[in-house]
Amino acid sequence: MTKAGRAALWAAAIIGAAALAAWLFQRPIGMWLFERAAERNIGRDTFADLPDGLHAGLCGTGSPLPSHERAASCTVVIAGKAMFVVDAGEGAARNIALMGLPNGRIKAMFLTHFHSDHIDGMGPMMLLRWTASGNTAPLPVYGPTGVENVIAGFNAAYALDNGYRTAHHGEAITPPAAAGAVAMPFATPGAPTIVYDADGLRVTAFAVDHRPVQPSVGYRFDYKGRSLVVSGDTAASKSLESASKGADLLIHEALNPAMVRTLVANLDKAGRKQTAQIMRDILDYHASPAQAADSARVAGVRMLVLSHVVPSMPSPYLNAAFLGEADDRFDGPIIVGEDGQYFSLPAGSDAIERGSWF
The missing domain is CATH 1.10.287 (Helix Hairpins)
Known part of the structure; x- marks a missing residue:
């Protein structure tokens, strides 16, 4: 060899x-x-690292359009050590857990409206909040009139599963009285209306323009001199600009019309006429990044974060194209939100700190 x-x-x-x-x-x-x-x-305990103040985490920055990168609509708001959720789209409960924020600590939920991509993650969130959490009452869910029907439907859908889990784990771990959710309805506000006020946190609901979807609201959170606003789904709305006056942070939905029209053209070319028409229809009841920037400027907010991103941006390299003229409309920072990002507003400070909980 x-x-x-x-x-x-x-x-x-x-x-x-x-x-x-x-x-x-x-x-x-x-x-x-x-x-x-x-x-x-x-x-892991994300709460341990948070200073007293107001904090927002993006647990879902997507839309009904499928995306590997983005769960559907969800924002976590933490005031002090109390955790709240605005909307609960598909994948939101998973992301909350991945962010080191136990679903069991959700104190209450606020729904902006009843589009499926804002509520279809409620089942897992209700379940994870209930099981082995120590909660003794169902999850309070605040929303405009109609929230009663939504909650009744979810409770009915999960009733058999709740019984199975109590039978398997026992009432000490899964007490029947704490399963599911309870609706906390309020009338669609003609003017900004306080819907929650406890432990230093004030939550104000205000109507937005998401026609033909009615009712539809956004929420402002105020805690120890810091404030943030979650728009929900809306076209450009004067009511939102008024309710957002002087807020530290505005989390606003955004749709890029040019990009959506590109999708429409390609759907038409592929013979997918029905989906193409749906994409055309969404153009008139969402705000563009430029319109969101205009509202941020008029309201005098300090930072604008775009969520409910349509179409989904699979890479930050596309963010400049998605923003379009928005940077020319608002002098403050504009962030194209991504799942897992957080924004901290410490009490007694004017700082806005940001990072990722993923």
């Missing part, structure tokens, strides 16, 4: 031995990695 042949045999033997060692140790190495990950993730 030649020298080269012997070298090749030695190389093959070494590779084979390495592969055998990897196979033999794969199970204990895998278990060690799993144990370390479990220790790190289960022991």
